[in-house]
Amino acid sequence: MKEKLYTIPLNDAINAGDECPFCHIERNIEHDLMDYVLGSGSSYMESNVRDLTDEAGFCREHIRKMYDYGNTLGNAWILKTHYRKVINEMNDVFKKYSPAKISFKEKLAGSPDIKNPVKKWTDKRDKSCYICKEFDKTYDRYMETFFILFKEDDEFRKKVMDGKGFCLHHFGDLCEYGEIHLSDRQKEEYYPKLFELMKNNMERLYEDISWLIEKFEYQNKDKDWKNSRDAVGRGMQKLRGSYPADPPYMMKK
Ligand SMILES: [Zn+2]
Ligand SMILES: [Zn+2]
16 A cells, blocks of 8 residues: 555654654654755756756745755755846846736825736745655645544544644644545544644643743743753644754755
8 A cells, every 4th residue: 555655754753753744744754855956966967856946946944954954055056047047037037027007096095906027936946846846746644644544543543542642733734634635524533623622732832831931930940841851842843833942954964
């Protein structure tokens, strides 16, 4: 069964006991992709890989991570040919530019619906990212596998329900994918349980953060930290996903 491919990393992610198993998977895939694109295998010197990075480029988050990764020469090679691609596209957009027709109403409102073709193009560029694109390709399969295991594997379902829940970002996706992968009867059974799981875990984070603040009070200085020492990083992850407390992922020497 094809899903086998995704079952092991998904189980590993659940077993890791982080604030969100999908953040865990996302981070692993992201690191693998950075090793692939920029790592010691030097894929960036292969024209088929560079064609892909030239075309897609990298989003703000991933371009920052590529910088932190630390392969200066590799980054320069990737940027050089990507620049050529971007400059050609830009020249094309400039050549085709003609002033937009703006209605009186739009002038009054002070902001036209994007009518400027240069802005349209820079928006498209902002969203385009090789790493995001490659991750998206497997994300559907992880979501699908999650629901297969959740429905059929009692142990997996128990681990999820006894676990720490998900970050809000990935929980939203999970709810969306659940609409496709669960029957009406299963939705009636599982959605309330998953909502309960999220409620309890959001409250848990709230308590961890609250106790962290109280620990700064003089009279609490000798009291136990409980689970609050790393509450800011985990609290941020729960709200927005990813691992804010992670050090930069760097090239292996
Ligand atoms: Zn997440
Ligand atoms: Zn990206």
